[in-house]
Each structure stands twice: as structure tokens, then as C-alpha cells.
Amino acid sequence: NAGVTQTPKFRVLKTGQSMTLLCAQDMNHEYMYWYRQDPGMGLRLIHYSVGEGTTAKGEVPDGYNVSRLKKQNFLLGLESAAPSQTSVYFCASRASGSTDTQYFGPGTRLTVL
């Protein structure tokens, strides 16, 4: 039982390049989330999904797209990376109860030059 895994762990991009971050969970959770974490700002929600085939915008969705084709995977895409997207990205998942524990992955550190 690996929990929530993220790939890659680190990535450096040039402005304008694209990339996809992969999140996988093996807990059969319905809900999955993508956050970004910047110093002093806690975690901000980018996009989330309440089930396979559904996605919704969070607090800071601009410049990102997501897909949830399979229940266990949640992909975050950057079509044209910008330096403002330099951040640490965390994926999380939880079951459907409102007080259920949210489990986080180890994060992906992305630098956009």
C-alpha cells in the first residue's frame, strides 16, 4: 500500500515548455486534489476531482489543466510554463466523508526559468 505517489520529484523547465505531473493513489479514494505551496502562503487549491471523469477549478486554476481518466490517477498539466509557476506541487486524496483524512503525496518541486 503505497498511499499517494507523485512523479517526478523534481523538474526544471524553461519558460514556454509544457509538462505533466502524475499523481497516483491506491486507496480507492473518490476525491483527489492538486495544490501548490509557496513560502508563507500555505497550500492553495489548483484543481480537484470528486470522481473518475470529473474535474473542477479550485482557487488558482489559471495556467493549469487536469484530467482524471482513471479513478486512481490525477494528472496536472502545464501547457506553457511561466516563472510564476515555480512552486512545490502536492497531490492529495481522500474518501468521500467530509471529515475523512486527506492524504498527501511527497510533492514535486518545479522550477521554471
Place this chain on the structure above:
Amino acid sequence: TQLLEQSPQFLSIQEGENLTVYCNSSSVFSSLQWYRQEPGEGPVLLVTVVTGGEVKKLKRLTFQFGDARKDSSLHITAAQPGDTGLYLCAGRAAGNKLTFGGGTRVLVKP
């Protein structure tokens, strides 16, 4: 947008001292969670409080949810170096999304 403000932003204390971290908002939350995050890792849930006025204890950590469910505090008694980390509060309101505070970085020196 519901905002959660944490204070202080940074706290450095000696082993054995007590500390309190605060989490405040003008919004009401149905539940509030506290997480601890260590360098290079994702946040790990410590506790969820649901009822106004609720107090939960986890060994040397005491969590309290305000009566009006707008604020919370985390108190650590006799802090140890293993308590070092980033403490995050997060409130859940309508729509089931979590809103995170900016975090409090705690350093406990031996």
C-alpha cells in the same frame, strides 16, 4: 474566499518549553484540521475538530476549536526537537474544500 490566518509565522524555542500556535478566521468552518509537514514531505494530518469548543489531546499536543468555529489553537507542552516542523491549519466549509492557513514554522532547539 475564506481566509485563515496563522500566528506566529515562526517560533523558535528551547526543548522543554511550551508553545501555542493560533489559527483565526472571520468565517465559520464545519470542521478544522491541523497538519504537520516536515522538509521534503507532504503534510500529515494530526487531528480534526468538528464541534465548537471541542478540545482534543494527542500526547503533548492539545487542540482547541473555538466556540463559534472560527478559530483554533494548538498547544504543545514540553516541546521536543521531534516537534520541529511546519504546522498548518485547514478549515472545511461549504463545498467540502479545505482552506489552508499560511503555516507556522516551529523550531525546537535541544
